[in-house]
Amino acid sequence: MTDVVIRPLVAGEESLFDSMPDPLPELRQVAYADGVAGGGYRPERTWVALRGGRVVGRAAWLLPPGAAGAPWLERFDLAAEPEVGAAMLRAAHEAFGGPVPYHAALPAHWRRRPEVLAVVEPPMAAARLAGLAERGERLRCSWTGTPLPASSGRYTFRPPAGTAEIDALVARVARPDVLTGMEIAKAVAGVDLATDPLAWLGGSLEAWRVVLDAGEPVGLAGTAGDACYPLFAYLGVLDEAARPELLAEAVRVLDEGGAREVVADVDAHRVAVVADLERSGFRRLRSRVRFEPAPAGSVPD
Known part of the structure; x- marks a missing residue:
């Protein structure tokens, strides 16, 4: 030196x-x-x-x-x-x-x-x-307008009934699939996005979607359209088969709100989640x- x-x-x-x-x-x-x-x-x-x-x-x-x-x-x-x-x-x-x-x-x-x-x-x-x-x-993956997969018709979607339903479903998800901006949430506000997403994303119910199978909730997704980029902030499922359709539904929410790009962060070792993102039109931006x-x-x- x-x-x-x-x-x-x-x-x-x-x-x-x-x-x-x-x-x-x-x-x-x-x-x-x-x-x-x-x-x-x-x-x-x-x-x-x-x-x-x-x-x-x-x-x-x-x-x-x-x-x-x-x-x-x-x-x-x-x-x-x-x-x-x-x-x-x-x-x-x-x-x-x-x-x-x-x-x-x-x-x-x-x-x-x-x-x-x-x-x-x-x-x-x-x-x-x-x-x-x-x-x-x-x-970090990005969707920029690629046509989304068609729904199978098996699942239905709705906004959550209230913040209590979000909290209850989050508590049942052992390991969320998508957590975008978790490092920032932790460093800036001391919030664990995996266990308390509402503390970071706020309580707007329209930014969330619950996925149901025969009327039973099997997962939920939270988006943020007014962050630095429109982002897919949280996704957790109780039924992995619901993941691709919940991904597509959450992107549709942002797309209908005017988003031209949606970003999502996922752990690299979550191979099945990465594959579902890519099948939904997401492409890797960076690691x-x-x-x-x-x-x-x-x-x-």
């Missing part, structure tokens, strides 16, 4: 972050300048590694104004050895009072693309060296690999 200077930015140096070329321009991300303007990014939570005066590593931790939780690493690019990136993360963690999570945004199908792997493997290796451990991958502070005493990979 000869001649490497690692430090946070100071006010007025924001353009230094953007002096490093974006290695993955295909990713849809909030621009750093827009994040600073909105208050989520701050100079003191933005660190750079400079070699010969040139930025070879940059890391920006995000915390929306008014958030209840701690910042997380949202942008991390590295054009140097993983050890340089690890040193930058360790210095920042020390300033923050301890390590914090890293949400690594990656292009869709990134493992199949050698040119992408060459970009993303160094910062991920640096995260591991800095004491962060991989804890799962989530996919997000979550790194969390490793337990004390563990050895980095």
